Structure formats: C-alpha cells, structure tokens
Amino acid sequence: MSIFQEPIFQWLSQYAYQPELVYAALVGMMFMSAIGLPLPEEVTLVSIGVLAFMGANPHHFPPPFEGAPVVNMHTAAIIASVAVFGADFLIYAIGRIWGRRMLQTPFMKKIISPEMMEKVENWTKKYGAYACGIFRFTPGIRFPGHLACGMMHFPIWKFALIDGIAVMISVPTQIYLLAIYGEPIIKRLHQFKMVLFGIIGIILIAFIAKKIKNYFMKEEQQSSQ
Template sequence: MEFANEPIFQWMSQFAYQPGTVYAALIGMMMLSAVGFPLPEEVTLISVGILAFMGAHPQHFPPPFEGAPVVSVHTASAIAFTAVVLSDFVIYLIGRIFGRKLLYHPRVHKFFPEHLMKRVEEWTHKYGAYACGIFRFTPGLRFPGHLACGMLRYPAWKFLLIDGIAALISVPTQIYLLAHYGEPILTKLRQFKLVVFAIIGLLLVYFLIKKLRDRWKLQKASQ
C-alpha cells in the first residue's frame, strides 16, 4: 500500500487489533488537530478507515489470532465525528469567553500569519455564522476561525448545526469509504472533496447575494 509510508498510519497500524487504543488515539489526534497542532486530520481519518478495511478483510490481512478484535467502521466514524464537533465547540466557547484578547494574544498570534488573521476576520464578517462551515474545510484557518466565531458571539446552536453538517460531510464519509473500498478509493475521495468544495462555494455565493439583496431592500425601504 502506498499510504503505508505515512508516519501516522505506520504508528496506528501497530494497534490494528487493539481497537480501544485506536479509538483513544483517534480522539486525541482529532482534538490536537482542531487546536492547530500539525496532525493532518485527513491522514488520521484515512488511517483509521484503512485499519477498519483490514479488519473487515481477514483473508487479505490475517489477524494475529483467531477472533482478534478489529476496528469497527461504525464505532470509529461515530467517535471521530463526536470528537471533531466537540473539539470545534470547545474552541468556539474559548473564543466566546475570552474574546478578542485571546485571538490576538502573542502566543496564539505568532502561529498564524497576519494575512491568515485578516482572512478570518473578512470571512466571519462577510458570511456570519456560515463561515464556520468554511473553516471546517480549511485546516490552516480552523482554530482561529472557530475562535473568531465564538468571539463574535454567533448563536451556539447555529455554530453547532453548521459545523456539525460540515463535519458530517467530511469526517464519517472518509472512514466509511476507506473501510469499504480500501486505499484505491483515495483518488475518488479527492475528487469527491473537490465537488463538495464547489457546492459549498456556490452556497456561499448564494448567501452573499441574498444578504446584499436584503440590505439593498432595507436601504430602499428606509429612503
């Protein structure tokens, strides 16, 4: 397998038949990725999906002993989705409680270049709470973006709804596809992501046009 050279997969594959360890590592990696650590979320999800594929095909990947526990695709998907949404919401709450002073604290700010911070502010002001859906698909902006959503006090239910939908599209999907088709699906998965990004882009354009139209109507009515 070409993907077998990935360090994260190499480490996790040691525990292919210790599902509890894999689930615990999955939670930890998802949380660390959410707060900006250099642990690619996609690589972790793909690794878990391939481990589930291996467990479902013992004829190709013989277990160390008969009846060895394997990674369950359903359990892994549920754990990954829950860990991602809860991690994002914790970041949102931190931003809501501590506000702008945390977002621009020297220890936080030094990890995010000025142009990234500027983009975060532009998107949050332009798209409102819908920006959190963009940040979910933009690893470099996810942490400061979710902080900004909390800082601007967008309704918690709206943040959870939009972030949850975005996570539902991207997180369990990858694990299920890899668990069913194995590594060959990676090319199709990347094509699927391009389609998702295109759909999200069109939705954002729609909401922006709708927002501008409503503002124009309001201005016209006040004249």
C-alpha cells in the same frame, strides 16, 4: 507519500487489533489537531479508515489470532464525528469566552500570524457564520477560523448547526469509503480527496450564493416599499 508510510498510520497500526486504544487515540489526536498541533486531521481519518478496511478484510490482512478484535467502521465513524465536532466547538468556545486575549499568548503567537488572523476575520465578517462551514474543509485555517467565529460571537446554535452539517458530510464519509472500498481508493487517495472537496466546495458556494441573493432581494423589496 503512501498512507502506509505516514508516521501517524504506522503508529496507529501497532494497535490495529486493540480497537479501544485506537478509538482513544483518535479522540486525542482530533483534539490536538484542532488546537493547531502538527497532527493533520485528514491523515488521522484516512489511517482509521484503512485500519477499518484491514479489520473488515481478514483474508488480506490476517489478524494475529482468530477472533482478534478489530477496528469497526461504524464505531470509528461515530467516534470520529463526535470528536471532530467536539474539538471544533471547543475552539469556538475558547474564542467566545476569552476573545482577543487568546491571541496575545505565546502559544497563539507561534501558530497564528497577525496577517493570517486578519485575513480569517475579514473572511468571517464577509460570509458570517457560514464561513465556519468553509473553515471545516480548509486545513491550515480551520483552527483560526473557528476561533474567529467564537471571538466575533456568532450565535452558538448557528455555529453548531453549520459545523455539524459539515462534519457529517466530511468525516464519516472518508472512513466509510475507505473501510468499504479501501484498495482502489487507497491507490487513488489524492484524486479522491480532490474530487470530494471539489464537490463539497461547489455545494458550499451555491449555498452562500443563494443566501446572498436572498439578502439582496429582501433589501430591494424593503427599499421599494
């Protein structure tokens, strides 16, 4: 489906020249997406990027009147990054404060199966707090992943650092690339996202592999002493 046919884009595009409403909607949608509601974060970010592209190219997308306010790419990128990080941290905090009791609520039972939660927890135990960086790039397990990081009481500073880096890699990148190079990227959006996430995945795997290697080297040094 083309981004122009997505219900999220069609709804946001009604307010393309009312940027304050777009920014407010962006924050709200990021938080709703974070708690598992069916509002795909990626579609929202792409929609915002396209609106910023429209605002930066009035010769292609004439505004309703001269001097009409438009969605600014820099403002959108900052607001989106802060909103995404805030939503991630909120889920982590909920898991940390309420723990496994959250999984017994009717809402949680609807959106997180016991099998999915077990898989996420095992993955989190295996990779530690670094798993939260992987969760950020994995739609579908992002919410239970961040919840698990909180439930397992990973250090707050470590979660904030790793998730913050992951957010800064993925969120403003999508908005800026779409706002600046909108037309060719919109035409090849699927390929673009596959390449972007492939590169990010390689970086994360290399990072985790280095940490594991350092851990075993440290263990060998301690056993030889």
